[in-house]
Each structure stands twice: as C-alpha cells, then as structure tokens.
Amino acid sequence: MTQPEQHGTTDSITDVRGLRVGHARVAGDGALSGTTVVLAPAGGAVAAVDVRGGGPGTRETDALDPRNVVQRIDAVVLTGGSAYGLESAAGVMAWLEERHRGVRVGPDPSHVVPVVPAACVFDLGRGGDFTARPGPATGRAAVEAADASGDHARVETGAVGAGTGAVVGGLRGGVGTASTVLESGITVGALVVVNAVGSAVDPATGALYGSYGSYGSHGGPGSHGSSFDGGLPSFPDPAVHQAAQRRLAEAREAAAPPPLNTTLAVVATDAVLTRAQAQKVAGTAHDGIARALRPVHLMNDGDTVFTLATGARELPEGPGPLALNEILAAGAELVTRAIVRAVLAAPGGLRGPGGDFPSYSELYGGPHAAN
Amino acid sequence: MTQPEQHGTTDSITDVRGLRVGHARVAGDGALSGTTVVLAPAGGAVAAVDVRGGGPGTRETDALDPRNVVQRIDAVVLTGGSAYGLESAAGVMAWLEERHRGVRVGPDPSHVVPVVPAACVFDLGRGGDFTARPGPATGRAAVEAADASGDHARVETGAVGAGTGAVVGGLRGGVGTASTVLESGITVGALVVVNAVGSAVDPATGALYGSYGSYGSHGGPGSHGSSFDGGLPSFPDPAVHQAAQRRLAEAREAAAPPPLNTTLAVVATDAVLTRAQAQKVAGTAHDGIARALRPVHLMNDGDTVFTLATGARELPEGPGPLALNEILAAGAELVTRAIVRAVLAAPGGLRGPGGDFPSYSELYGGPHAAN
Numbered sequence: 001m002t003q004p005e006q007h008g009t010t011d012s013i014t015d016v017r018g019l020r021v022g023h024a025r026v027a028g029d030g031a032l033s034g035t036t037v038v039l040a041p042a043g044g045a046v047a048a049v050d051v052r053g054g055g056p057g058t059r060e061t062d063a064l065d066p067r068n069v070v071q072r073i074d075a076v077v078l079t080g081g082s083a084y085g086l087e088s089a090a091g092v093m094a095w096l097e098e099r100h101r102g103v104r105v106g107p108d109p110s111h112v113v114p115v116v117p118a119a120c121v122f123d124l125g126r127g128g129d130f131t132a133r134p135g136p137a138t139g140r141a142a143v144e145a146a147d148a149s150g151d152h153a154r155v156e157t158g159a160v161g162a163g164t165g166a167v168v169g170g171l172r173g174g175v176g177t178a179s180t181v182l183e184s185g186i187t188v189g190a191l192v193v194v195n196a197v198g199s200a201v202d203p204a205t206g207a208l209y210g211s212y213g214s215y216g217s218h219g220g221p222g223s224h225g226s227s228f229d230g231g232l233p234s235f236p237d238p239a240v241h242q243a244a245q246r247r248l249a250e251a252r253e254a255a256a257p258p259p260l261n262t263t264l265a266v267v268a269t270d271a272v273l274t275r276a277q278a279q280k281v282a283g284t285a286h287d288g289i290a291r292a293l294r295p296v297h298l299m300n301d302g303d304t305v306f307t308l309a310t311g312a313r314e315l316p317e318g319p320g321p322l323a324l325n326e327i328l329a330a331g332a333e334l335v336t337r338a339i340v341r342a343v344l345a346a347p348g349g350l351r352g353p354g355g356d357f358p359s360y361s362e363l364y365g366g367p368h369a370a371n
Numbered sequence: 372m373t374q375p376e377q378h379g380t381t382d383s384i385t386d387v388r389g390l391r392v393g394h395a396r397v398a399g400d401g402a403l404s405g406t407t408v409v410l411a412p413a414g415g416a417v418a419a420v421d422v423r424g425g426g427p428g429t430r431e432t433d434a435l436d437p438r439n440v441v442q443r444i445d446a447v448v449l450t451g452g453s454a455y456g457l458e459s460a461a462g463v464m465a466w467l468e469e470r471h472r473g474v475r476v477g478p479d480p481s482h483v484v485p486v487v488p489a490a491c492v493f494d495l496g497r498g499g500d501f502t503a504r505p506g507p508a509t510g511r512a513a514v515e516a517a518d519a520s521g522d523h524a525r526v527e528t529g530a531v532g533a534g535t536g537a538v539v540g541g542l543r544g545g546v547g548t549a550s551t552v553l554e555s556g557i558t559v560g561a562l563v564v565v566n567a568v569g570s571a572v573d574p575a576t577g578a579l580y581g582s583y584g585s586y587g588s589h590g591g592p593g594s595h596g597s598s599f600d601g602g603l604p605s606f607p608d609p610a611v612h613q614a615a616q617r618r619l620a621e622a623r624e625a626a627a628p629p630p631l632n633t634t635l636a637v638v639a640t641d642a643v644l645t646r647a648q649a650q651k652v653a654g655t656a657h658d659g660i661a662r663a664l665r666p667v668h669l670m671n672d673g674d675t676v677f678t679l680a681t682g683a684r685e686l687p688e689g690p691g692p693l694a695l696n697e698i699l700a701a702g703a704e705l706v707t708r709a710i711v712r713a714v715l716a717a718p719g720g721l722r723g724p725g726g727d728f729p730s731y732s733e734l735y736g737g738p739h740a741a742n
Contacts (some may be wrong), residue, residue, distance in 0.1 A: 052654060052655075053693070054651060054695075067602075087670065127387075143733075204584075208585075209584045212510060212580075212583035213527060213573045213575075213580045213583050213665065214585050221556055263454070280425060280670070281558060281667065283423065284423075284666075284667075284668040284669070286657075286658075287657075287658075287661035287662075287666070287668055290657075290658035290659075290661040290662055290703070291601045291661055294584065294700075294704075295658070295696075295699065295700035295704075295705075296655075296657075296658060297655040297657070297658055297699065297703075298653065298693075298695075298696045299651070299693050299695050299696055299699070300693055321425070321524050321569050321667075321670050322670050322671055324425075324669075324670050325666075325669045325671070328666065328668065328669050328670070329665075329666035329669065332661070332668075333665075333666075345527075363711055
C-alpha cells in the first residue's frame with residue numbers, strides 16, 4: 001500500500017470489468033433531479049451496504065445483510081428525489097424482469113424477483129418544482145443507458161443522473177468517479193454522488209479537503225488528468241479565496257441551506273469477496289467521505305456506501321484475512337478522490353428558484369492544493 | 372459549526388465535569404504496557420460504543436447496545452496487552468464493587484455488578500517480554516489514580532497508561548486528549564490511544580494528516596499551546612523530511628511492523644444524550660480517526676470508540692434531532708486533534724528489544740503543517 005497508485009484505464013468505476021453506468025434526468029421545467037444506475041454483468045455481483053448517515057433514504061438494503069438470503073444482485077440505484085425517488089428502482093426492476101434477471105422464485109425462467117438496492121439524495125425543489133422527481137421511467141432510462149454504454153465506457157460526471165441537482169456546502173455537487181489497479185492486479189473503482197451538508201472546501205484556505213494528504217503514495221501520479229500529481233500542495237491565492245468566500249456568503253443569504261443531504265457511493269471491485277468482506281469494504285469506504293467532507297455523518301446526512309464485487313479475481317494468497325486490507329484502503333482513497341473529482345466536474349453554478357450554488361471552478365478557477 | 376472553536380479550560384477530556392482519567396503502567400523490565408481508565412462521576416454516565424476495526428479486542432461492549440438493559444456505566448477501560456489486557460477491567464470492577472457502584476442486582480446496596488466496558492491495543496512483546504501485560508492490579512492502580520486526580524485535573528499524555536508501548540506507522544504513539552466548549556455551552560472532550568498500523572504522517576510532506584484542514588474554523592485558535600494556530604499550513608523542510616524518511620526506513624528494517632493495531636477513543640460530553648444518540652456520536656467520531664490516520668479500519672485494526680455522556684446539560688431546544696449535529700461534528704474533530712496531540716506528545720523514540728520507533732518530534736523537531 002506504499003506503492004504509487006496506478007489509476008485504471010478510464011479512472012472510473014467502469015474499469016471494473018462488466019460494470020456499466022447510466023444516468024437519466026427528470027424532464028421538464030422546474031426539474032433538477034435524476035437517477036444513476038450501476039449495472040452488474042449478467043449473473044450479478046456480490047453486494048453489501050453500510051449506512052452511516054443519520055437521515056438515510058434507502059430500499060432493499062436489509063436484503064444485503066450478509067446473514068440474509070439474497071446472494072447476488074444485478075443493479076444498484078442512486079437517485080435524487082429523496083424518498084420519492086426510490087420509486088425509480090421500480091423501472092430498473094421491470095427492465096431486469098423482462099430479461100429474466102433476478103432471484104429465481106419459480107419453475108419458469110421468467111419467475112424472478114430482481115433485488116435492486118437503492119439510496120437517495122435530497123434535492124426536492126432544487127429546480128423549483130417540489131414534485132418533479134425521478135420515477136420508474138427515470139430508472140428505466142438510466143438502466144437502458146447503462147446497458148447501451150458498453151464495457152469500460154467513459155462515465156459522465158458532474159451534474160448528471162442522481163447528481164443533477166446536487167449541492168455540497170453551498171457549492172454545486174454532482175457525480176464523480178475514480179479507479180485504481182492494485183499491485184495484485186485487482187481493480188477497484190468508486191462512483192459517488194455528492195450532496196452533502198458539510199463542506200468539501202477548507203474555509204481557511206479554499207483548498208478541497210479531499211486533496212489534503214493525497215499528494216503522495218495514496219493519491220499517486222495523476223496520469224489521467226486527475227488533480228493528484230504529487231509534490232507539495234498549492235493553495236488558492238488568498239485574494240481569490242476571499243472573493244470566493246464573499247460570493248458564497250451572498251449565495252447562502254439568498255437561500256437557506258437544504259435541510260437534508262447525503263453522499264452516496266458505490267465501491268466496486270473485480271475481486272472475489274464474501275458478502276461479509278463486501279460489507280467491510282463499504283464500511284471503511286466511509287473514511288473516504290470523512291476525509292473529503294467536513295462535517296459528515298450528521299443527523300441530516302444519509303451517507304450510504306454500496307459495494308459490488310464481480311468475483312473475477314481471487315484475493316492474493318498468503319495474508320489470509322489481511323488480504324482484504326489493500327481493497328479496504330483503496331476503497332476509502334477512491335471515494336475521497338471521486339468526491340474531489342465530482343466537485344471539480346461541476347459545470348457552471350446552479351442558479352434558479354431552488355437556490356444559488358456556485359461551482360468550485362467558477363470560484364477558484366480550477367483545482368487547488370492538489371494541482 | 373462555522374464559529375471558531377473554543378477549547379476547554381484544560382483542553383482535555385476532564386473538562387467534561389466529573390470525568391477523571393488515571394493511568395497505570397505494568398512494572399518490571401521487559402514491560403512496555405499499561406492501562407488507562409476514564410472514571411465517571413458517582414451515578415455513572417450514559418455510554419455507547421462503535422467498533423469499526425477488523426480486529427477488535429473488547430469486553431462488555433454488547434451491554435452498551437442501546438437495545439440492551441444496562442442504562443449507565445461507571446468507567447471505561449483502555450488497555451495494552453491485547454486481549455490478555457482486558458483482565459485489567461477486573462481490577463476496576465473490584466474497586467467499584469467495594470464502593471457499591473454498578474448495576475444493583477440484589478436487596479443489599481453491596482449487591483452490584485459494575486459493567487466496565489474495555490478495549491485493548493496490541494503491544495505484546497513491545498518491551499521485550501511477551502507475557503508482561505496489564506492485569507487486575509494495573510486496572511486498580513489506574514482507577515485509583517483517576518479517583519485521586521480531582522476534578523478538571525490535567526491529563527498526562529504520550530507514553531502513559533494504555534499508550535505506554537503504543538506505536539503508529541513506525542513512529543511512537545501514545546495517549547492524546549482535547550476538548551471544546553460549543554456555542555450552546557456544552558463541553559465535548561476526547562481521549563485517544565494511538566497504536567495504528569496506518570500512518571499519522573503524510574509520506575509526501577512529513578506533515579501530520581490530522582493537521583490538514585484544521586487550520587480554520589474547525590481547528591480554531593490554539594489558545595492552549597495546541598498545534599492549531601490558524602493560517603496556512605507550513606510543511607517540514609524537504610531535507611528534514613528526507614532524513615526522517617531514511618531514519619524510518621532503517622527502523623522498519625530493524626523490526627517488522629506489528630501485526631495488530633488499534634486506535635481507541637473515548638468521546639465524552641456533559642450533554643444529556645440518549646443511549647442511541649451516544650451511539651451515533653461514537654460512530655461519527657470514527658471520522659476523526661479516518662482524517663488523522665491512513666489507512667485505518669483495516670482487518671488488523673481494532674479501532675473502537677466509546678461515548679460517555681454525563682447528562683448535566685440539555686441539548687439546545689429548537690433543532691430537534693439535529694441538535695445532536697454539533698456534538699457529532701465536534702467529536703470527530705476532537706478525535707483528530709487528540710491523535711495529533713498524542714503523536715506530538717510522544718517523548719523520545721522507543722528503542723528496545725520490541726523494536727525501534729522514533730518519535731515525530733525527534734524526526735521533525737516539532738509540529739508541522741499546523742504551525
């Protein structure tokens with residue numbers, strides 16, 4: 001774990017072979033929400049979840065308890081629309097049922113129940129219309145987009161899918177992703193939707209929290225245009241930071257901060273994991289959220305991490321249960337990096353009836369403290 | 372939570388009125404271990420625990436599940452000696468029984484069972500003798516020291532108590548503490564024992580991870596000699612850092628890193644908390660470990676956080692369940708700060724039959740990246 005990290009080919013969760021990502025957006029004026037689906041290859045993936053926020057909105061997470069019966073799942077749904085948006089999973093279920101994918105429950109191959117775990121972020125009213133939420137059609141569009149995207153496809157980031165209306169500490173949030181190939185050859189990837197009540201930006205310096213401490217061995221060389229190129233951190237010019245602070249203060253006066261917030265993540269790997277190991281990966285991945293956002297895991301955060309393990313590569317022999325360590329550490333680091341990339345990927349600010357949320361790039365002109 | 376943080380009077384866990392801390396050390400050549408007791412005031416405190424490491428060693432933690440019967444406890448034990456050291460809790464139980472403190476289980480006031488939750492760090496053989504471990508006598512000595520210390524006493528830090536033989540990422544670890552007074556007047560304090568497999572030091576810069584992002588509002592002015600004085604971070608001189616890296620590499624060659632490691636913490640407050648709220652505080656406090664140490668929560672970490680709530684002050688009215696947020700955020704920040712202080716408090720390096728572990732100050736000449 002002290003070797004420089006090797007990013008995956010696309011530096012995204014789709015570097016885990018067989019996983020596909022699709023986004024869909026709620027149509028219409030007044031809508032700023034959407035759904036993101038991570039689709040497993042045929043046969044599904046071992047899955048787990050760890051919920052650490054105090055205000056979670058989830059569906060089918062109890063089925064993922066390693067003590068319970070379902071062994072593999074076909075898709076995970078991340079969605080806007082708060083608890084209403086969980087309905088988008090119904091569209092993913094229907095799509096899977098049509099393909100006879102799911103838990104077989106009868107003699108006919110069509111007798112399946114797809115278990116589609118889902119978690120939501122709060123973005124109600126972000127586009128002006130409190131009732132514009134993802135539903136089954138949004139979920140279906142997202143899973144169709146995932147299916148159509150092909151293997152190792154580039155993952156769209158920023159204000160897409162479940163991140164369409166996302167905000168973080170007064171700034172625009174969104175979707176981010178990152179991946180790494182471990183020395184063992186195992187690939188680990190992460191995808192996040194950042195919509196947190198805490199801040200991604202250190203108010204003292206203007207640097208992104210997630211960039212701190214990522215200059216060295218864990219962040220690795222930024223060979224794919226990432227913001228982690230090694231060396232000492234640089235910080236925004238104090239004048240730029242002061243101007244940014246003023247702008248943010250104005251924006252906050254214009255709109256009260258949203259009451260409920262969440263960071264969602266999927267950590268995926270091609271390793272062979274038991275469901276209990278997958279659960280541990282989901283738990284330690286929350287460390288990556290803690291490093292990128294302050295504070296987190298509050299009563300109004302619904303922070304939830306899913307794990308998907310496709311089971312293509314055995315863990316390295318020798319270290320026994322400790323073989324999991326490199327995946328645990330990588331999962332946390334990737335979640336941090338994916339959050340940084342989500343914040344940097346946010347396009348221009350979000351200004352409308354739902355509030356005024358500048359983007360980081362708008363305020364600071366690009367990445368800082370990690371070059 | 373955006374106000375500058377106000378440190379407690381002693382900037383230690385004993386700023387929470389009624390809590391006392393005592394350390395004891397295992398006597399004899401070859402011994403480098405000990406026990407730390409956090410003693411609640413008469414009548415006990417609401418308590419909870421959250422275990423996040425993959426290799427925990429604990430006692431009486433199931434009793435703290437908010438669904439279970441025990442309502443308050445009198446003391447928490449942090450101890451060296453791995454699972455053997457849990458026996459130190461027996462000495463604390465005996466001391467409490469003599470004072471009729473514990474869960475009343477019979478008609479006579481002497482009929483009590485003290486519930487003494489405990490967690491251990493791995494330091495077996497650190498002093499050369501694998502069998503030199505804390506036992507009941509060590510626990511009794513620690514609780515007696517706590518009792519004798521008086522209210523708001525200064526807490527000894529560094530290589531004391533359960534931190535006597537602690538190491539962290541090749542450096543000497545130990546005990547650290549910190550506290551804050553929130554705007555509501557509620558006091559929150561933390562005490563940690565740092566003995567982690569991960570590193571407290573960013574290998575790219577030589578700065579302490581826990582100092583990153585603590586320059587501003589969450590770290591607050593360093594009015595009590597802490598290492599958080601605001602402003603932009605400073606980093607160790609590159610030549611100093613390179614020399615430190617060389618020294619650490621030599622030390623690591625001399626001794627294999629220990630196989631099992633742990634960061635233990637107690638987060639305490641004078642707030643009125645339910646047991647479920649206390650459990651949430653313990654969970655979110657793990658974020659503070661994640662920010663100060665990388666990686667953490669691995670299979671060979673036994674990371675465990677206890678919460679103690681003495682119940683002297685009601686949570687602020689108004690925000691409902693969100694009133695807990697400021698304690699959640701403060702708990703995480705204080706754990707980070709206590710870890711930084713533990714590493715800085717380590718005296719000269721630990722060199723002996725159990726290994727070669729320089730201290731941070733020895734390598735870097737004092738705190739860095741946080742002034």
